[in-house]
Amino acid sequence: MSKAIAKLIETVPDLANADPLSAEVQAWLDQAYRTLWGIRSGEARVLKSHAQQLYFPATRKTASKEIVETLRRVDRKISGRSPE
Secondary structure, three states, X not given: OOHHHHHHHHHOOOOOOOOOOOHXXXXXXXXXXXXXXXXXHHHHHHHHXXXXXXXXXXXXXXXXXXXXXXXXXXXXXXXXXXXX
């Protein structure tokens, strides 16, 4: 596992319940976006799309799961464990 992605997965805030405007959540999302942008810019855009859904209570739980899954998918791709 990429060390940068592993650190993001280990430190993910409770996105389903936390205030998406909090400094902690914003800083973590910014770091996740920058990390993915440097690896796979398309996946960074996917992450940003899911992050926008955190602002809506009805989609927050699903969006939080999709954000983590995006990180895991990128890790699998760069590790060669799944097809492009």
